[in-house]
Amino acid sequence: MPDTQRTRLLIARKVPAAVAKRAETEFHAYVTDADMDAWSVVEFCTKHALPAVLIGKKSGLQAEHIAALPPTLKIVANASAGVDHMDVAAAHARGIVVTNAPDALTECTADFTMLLVLAACRRASEYERIMRAGWGKSFGMTDMLGTRVNGKTLGIVGFGRIGRAVARRAQGFGMRVIYTDIQRAAPALENGATYYESLDAMLPHCQVLTLHVPGGGAPLMTAREFGRLPQGAIFVNAARGGLVDEDALYAALTSGQLRGAGLDVYRGEPNVDPRFATLDNVFLTPHMASATVETRDQMGFTALDNVAAVLDGASALNPV
Structure with missing residues (x-):
């Protein structure tokens, strides 16, 4: 257990070794060896009168947990871009700063999105299974054909950091990029992408569609939206599983409305339909878009940078 005179931070989720080492050195942190649940976090923070905690999905703090946190707590840091696992408004109401790591995941998530696009278009899953089964059969000119990425129109839903990073990569593959968001981006950020004012207006033009918006609320993609895509489109989701009506997605994939899909997130994860x-x-893929050594370290370091700023009396670097 920590020295209560020195410990300033609870790391309530498993983090990379480099992040744990810095947390222990800089904050005399208590670093868990298994992800803690929310009530365990509350109990620990209260017992040791801590000013800071770094949480994860399993330790997501809802209103009832936040109400029970000690008055000493100043900051709840998240080492992820999304904060849909906690009640941010309840934290703010108690004067607790909430932070995230919006930049840390951008490049790896964009890389992974392109992996999903390429894999879905080029039938990577099928090819890999053929090889693992021993191959043993030559394919002719009309067999096992995928669809070419180059020259296709990619529709991006959400043109924030990740959406724009995906656009840059897609343009490198010779794709035409269109996007929709709540407002149009500045011309310099568009970098040649074409804006559509609504999802409905954009969908009929998307040969490939990828989502890059936060989760929460009703599904964004239902039978209606899948039906507005051109027949044979490719669908990709590395954002949030809750954005998709999975019954509608399954129907679109089995009816031929969609040619294929690349999925990293699911409504019931870690249990996939x-x-x-x-x-x-x-x-x-099992929700692995940010799963590189470099990115996971950066996610943790960003959370610690925010903790350091707040505990030093400065403003958070990435307030939510």
């Missing part, structure tokens, strides 16, 4: 695993035209 088993129907998707039966489909040859879906490339599946």
